[in-house]
Every structure is written in C-alpha cells, then in structure tokens.
Amino acid sequence: MTAITLPARERAQLTCAGVRVDRGGRTVLSGVEMNVSPRARWGIVGENGRGKSTLLHVLAGSLAPDEGTVHRVGTLALAEQEMPTADRRTVGDFIDEHLADARAALKRLDAAAAALAEERVGAEREYADALEAAQALEAWDADRRVDVALEGLGAVSDRARPLSTLSVGQRYRVRLACLLGAEYDFLLLDEPTNHLDLAGLEYLTARLRAHAGGVVVVSHDRALLSDAATTLLDLDPTRDGTPRVYGGGYTGYREGREAERSQWEAQYEQQQAEHLRLQQALSEAQNRLVTGWRPDKGTGKHQRATRAGALARSVHRRQEDLERHKVTAPVPPLRFSMPDLPALPGAVLLRAEEVTVAARLHEPTSLSLKSGDKLTITGPNGAGKSTLLSVLAGRLAPATGQVRRARKARVHLLGQESPEATNRRARDVYDAHLARLVTAGVLRESETVGLTALGLLTSRDANKAVAELSMGQQRRLDLACALSARPHVLLLDEPTNHLSITLVDELTDALRATGAAIVVATHDRQMQRDLAQWPHVALSPTELTRTAR
Incomplete structure (x- = not known):
C-alpha cells in the first residue's frame, strides 16, 4: 500500500x-x-x-x-x-x-x-x-x-x-x-x-x-x-557576525537595518578614538620612564619609583580590555558606479515604424528615441515585451515594418536570462567581452572600464568561475557587460530579476540621471512606481496602447 x-x-x-x-x-x-x-x-x-x-x-x-x-x-x-x-x-x-x-x-x-x-x-x-x-x-x-x-x-x-x-x-x-x-x-x-x-x-x-x-x-x-x-x-554582515531578525515587516527591516548600521559605525569610531587616546597615554608614560621623570617633592619614595610604571600598566590593561571587546570594522557594501553613458544630441538614435512579429507582437508598433529619452514597457506575460526589445536591439527581424538606427549609435540589450554558466572566471568573461567590443571598433581602448570599478562584483567574486557565482552575481556580470558597451541606447528586460534591493535602488537612480536613452520592460511593481513619470508603453497579447504621462 x-x-x-x-x-x-x-x-x-x-x-x-x-x-x-x-x-x-x-x-x-x-x-x-x-x-x-x-x-x-x-x-x-x-x-x-x-x-x-x-x-x-x-x-x-x-x-x-x-x-x-x-x-x-x-x-x-x-x-x-x-x-x-x-x-x-x-x-x-x-x-x-x-x-x-x-x-x-x-x-x-x-x-x-x-x-x-x-x-x-x-x-x-x-x-x-x-x-x-x-x-x-x-x-x-x-x-x-x-x-x-x-x-x-x-x-x-x-x-x-x-x-x-x-x-x-x-x-x-x-x-x-x-x-x-x-x-x-x-x-x-x-x-x-x-x-x-x-x-x-x-x-x-x-x-x-x-x-x-x-x-x-x-x-x-x-x-x-x-x-x-x-x-x-x-x-x-553585522557587528558580531550574527544575522539579524527584524519584526514589523519590510518597514521594520529598513528602519532596523539603518539603525543597526549607524550604531555599528558609531561604536567603531568611538573605539578607534579610544585606542588612539590610550596609545598616546601609553607613549607619554613610557617617555616619562625613559627620561627619568620624578613626581613632585613630598611624594613617597615608593610612589616616585612606581607611579609612571603603574600608569603604563593601567593603560595596557585598558588596551587588553578593548581588544577583548573589539568592534570589527563595518564591512563596506558594494556601491554601484554607473559608467558615463554617452549622448548624441539632436540625433534620432533609434526609430521603429509599424513593427510586428508573427504570433508574438501583434499590433503594429512605432516609437522613436533620442539621447536622454526614457520609456517603460509593461504588460502581461505573452504581450511581446521581450520580443519588442529584441526587435529594437536588432536580434530579431520584424515580420512587418522596419527599425532604423543612427549609424554611430550603440544599442545594447540586457536580456531576462543569463547565458549558460561556464567554468571561465567572471573577470575573463568580462575582459573577453571588452576585447570583442574594441576589436569590432564599437569602443576605443580609452572608453573601457574595469569590472570591479563598476561596483557590481568584488575582486574575490570576479576571480571565481561563473558557474560558482549565485544567480544574482551572474546577473550582476550580465549588467556589467551591458554597461561596458557604453551604449547610447540601453534596453533592459526585467533588470531587477535576482538583483539585491540596494543595487536595484542604485540602478534606478542611475537610470534616471544618465544622458543615454533608456527603455525598461518590467513587472517590478516598485520600479514601475519609481519610474511612473516616464512615458509608458502598455502591451497586451492583442493590442498595444501608448500613453505619455
């Protein structure tokens, strides 16, 4: 049974x-x-x-x-x-x-x-x-x-x-x-x-x-x-290395995390200042012993002989106590650094005219992008968001209509899924990608940016095989490769997938500020709220409507 x-x-x-x-x-x-x-x-x-x-x-x-x-x-x-x-x-x-x-x-x-x-x-x-x-x-x-x-x-x-x-x-x-x-x-x-x-x-x-x-x-x-x-x-990371549990939902976590970090930094700074003070006190006590320092007249013989030494021993004990309760230095988080994405003022970088793709993008779609233009694309699964981005990037030919790109315009797409993970080091994958861009004349050598300079992977993780990285770290490598092309038009398909909360916030701010043309297709509700002022394309499986707001 x-x-x-x-x-x-x-x-x-x-x-x-x-x-x-x-x-x-x-x-x-x-x-x-x-x-x-x-x-x-x-x-x-x-x-x-x-x-x-x-x-x-x-x-x-x-x-x-x-x-x-x-x-x-x-x-x-x-x-x-x-x-x-x-x-x-x-x-x-x-x-x-x-x-x-x-x-x-x-x-x-x-x-x-x-x-x-x-x-x-x-x-x-x-x-x-x-x-x-x-x-x-x-x-x-x-x-x-x-x-x-x-x-x-x-x-x-x-x-x-x-x-x-x-x-x-x-x-x-x-x-x-x-x-x-x-x-x-x-x-x-x-x-x-x-x-x-x-x-x-x-x-x-x-x-x-x-x-x-x-x-x-x-x-x-x-x-x-x-x-x-x-x-x-x-x-x-936390001060004592123990993961923190926060009640009060997401709001409680954000508030608690910020308070925890501030307290950690304050305790570390206070301890460093105390170490410095004690070091100075110990140095002064040792100098007194070396120079034959004597206390004021009237002080007992035993005190005259031991007072400076006692001071040194007291300082040593305080230092040992501090060492036993040492506060580790706050681990500096990775900070995303968006490279300068170039602009081509006045030129229409990319224009799509009445494009469709059989069984994937039904309604003829037209749009035009100049430097600094921003656009979000939303819609249910199957509406054709990824298809439209692939057409704009030149990876997929439209069944009808056409796409025109400015001759000097660099257009790059960050797809939804990462390539199959390899056993090559992340750094080597990135460097090979840069080399292809330079060899093809897409980039000048002077325009290249190193992997770790982007603040997406630590040096340790950059030296790991891609297959050893987490899904989020692989996604960070994908983003690094997309940005390394220094595109005039950056197309992002579900860019928040697998990325950490902090990085998503930093990326969102950077996308708002860049002078490049940006198109974001996303289901992420918070990102949609954050980019609510951008012009908006709403796709459906059978039709497309465009609303500027």
Missing part, C-alpha cells in the same frame, strides 16, 4: 539553530536562527552571494549544515530559482507528483468503501482512517486548487503539454501553481516573482498572505516583501 504523508497543520514546526555552512574554505552562513510557525511569513534578504538560496536548501533538508541543527515537523516544498530544461515530463506529470498523496488518499478511500460494502472484517476502521487522511489533505479539492493557481499565475494548464516545450518562466509558473495547490505546511520560495506579471504578482501575494502554513521567501522584490513578509532575516 502506498505510504501517504499527511500535513501537520497547526502542529507544524520548522526551526534551525546555530546553522553554519562552509564552502570552498569560506563561511557562507553562520549563526542562523529561525523559528517558522504556521501562518508565519519570513523574508530572507541580503546582498547577492550572501547564502540566501543555500539557507533554503538547509531548511529543506537537501543540504546538511556544517554546524547547527534543523528540526522539521510537517510537509514542505522548495521552489528553486532554476528549473531543468531537459525534462521529459508533461504538465500533468508534474501536477500528479505534487498531488500524489491526495491521489493515493482518494484511491485508498475507494478501496476502503468497497471493503465496507462487502462487510469485510476491520473495514470500518480502514474506512475511518482513509476518510481522515482524505479530509486532512482536502483531497477532493486538490485538482481544483491547482487549476485555480494555474489560472491565477497565468500558467499553462494543458496537462498533455511537455515541459520541454515551455519557456523558463512558463515552467516556473507551473511548478509554483502546483506548490500552492498542494497546500504544503511550509513553502520555501526562491525569488518567486521573477517570472510573474502584474496579475500573477497580485495573485501570489494574496495566496501567501492567506496561506495557513509557514512561508519562507528569498526575494529582492520590495513590493512583495512589503505586502507579504511579517519577519525578515538579514544575512548581510
């Missing part, structure tokens, strides 16, 4: 204590403490590469920590950022896997009902147990719940459709719908908003807020964290 795993519901527990994870001789996580109860909604934040995805794997049990404990009671499911592309399963197979317990419970109930009708010995007990399991899983409603989630997320609902024929975003939405429909005790979600449009984002937010179990979400989506998270775990 197939074993059935029942949810724990109110008895569910997911806790970890003293978790430490080491990788490649470096500590990725240290001192992590969490207590996730039913209806708790945790957000995990931190700069790219801080171990957020690693922590989800530790909580899920797919990675054993080097130190610490994890305790799990109840069912859980993990949605990773990536999904395999070579998958022979269908959408229906995937749904069946997540609803396997519900399927087994209903099958067992049917068998028990048949045994009860035949008046077999022990049939009543079997039926009661089977009914209890089916009710605990709400098995009769399982398929309907998945169907509702598929529709709410804009996912493919054709159960016969092979997963291999779906895009990355489509596969992710199918999996997310299965997780929501299966109603696990704990949902562990890694950047769940990356492939969702506005309707999908609103649906996911509502479902997470209503989820009866616990939720742990790794996200850089500021709107999702504001609307759904009640507790935030920050994995960025």
